[in-house]
Amino acid sequence: MTEEITLRRAIAEDVDDILAVEKSLDGAKIYSALTDRNEILEAISSSFFYVILRNAKIIGDVSYEMKDENHAHISGLALTPEFQGRGIAKQAIKMILEKLKDVNVIDLVTHPENERSINLYASFGFKKEGEPKENYFGDGQPRIRMVLRK
Numbered sequence: 732m733t734e735e736i737t738l739r740r741a742i743a744e745d746v747d748d749i750l751a752v753e754k755s756l757d758g759a760k761i762y763s764a765l766t767d768r769n770e771i772l773e774a775i776s777s778s779f780f781y782v783i784l785r786n787a788k789i790i791g792d793v794s795y796e797m798k799d800e801n802h803a804h805i806s807g808l809a810l811t812p813e814f815q816g817r818g819i820a821k822q823a824i825k826m827i828l829e830k831l832k833d834v835n836v837i838d839l840v841t842h843p844e845n846e847r848s849i850n851l852y853a854s855f856g857f858k859k860e861g862e863p864k865e866n867y868f869g870d871g872q873p874r875i876r877m878v879l880r881k
């Protein structure tokens with residue numbers, strides 16, 4: 732079954748809904764949640780930050796930054812637990828990659844044990860690059876880089 736979702740650029744008024752999504756994921760070793768309002772507001776204003784909507788309700792977020800005109804960095808992807816495992820992130824990433832169709836290098840970092848995220852990105856052709864970097868976000872946990880080169 733394909734779920735109907737849409738992406739919309741986030742605005743400051745979305746901050747509480749985004750916070751609720753992120754807080755629902757807080758505490759997992761493999762994911763560093765955005766649990767600070769100001770951090771979310773900063774991300775909305777400084778990156779291409781989208782909310783994932785289903786039936787007009789915010790159920791997730793996905794974001795990227797342009798490092799230069801040919802290099803995009805996917806800085807976030809999160810779905811509330813009840814909507815995980817239904818192919819929604821796959822659809823959202825497909826939509827983001829469509830927006831980035833003219834960008835040659837797209838990368839991200841993820842936890843080396845975050846199988847879902849690694850499988851998801853691998854299914855679009857992203858490949859692990861280099862060795863995991865320890866304590867990447869300062870939370871004591873490693874991250875591995877994945878890169879899509881076109």
Ligand SMILES: CC(C)(COP(=O)(O)OP(=O)(O)OC[C@H]1O[C@@H](n2cnc3c(N)ncnc32)[C@H](O)[C@@H]1OP(=O)(O)O)[C@@H](O)C(=O)NCCC(=O)NCCS
Nearest residue numbers: 762808809810815816817818819820821841847848850851
């Ligand atoms: C990672 C995350 C965004 C994936 O979202 P999702 O909607 O559950 O993923 P999807 O249902 O679209 O599945 C996409 C792919 O992930 C993989 N996947 C899904 N469930 C999986 C599982 N239980 N175990 C391993 N891989 C799995 C599969 O490759 C799947 O593709 P397929 O259906 O063609 O096999 C979501 O689980 C999440 O928000 N996790 C917490 C936050 C997080 O870790 N974000 C990523 C940071 S880089």
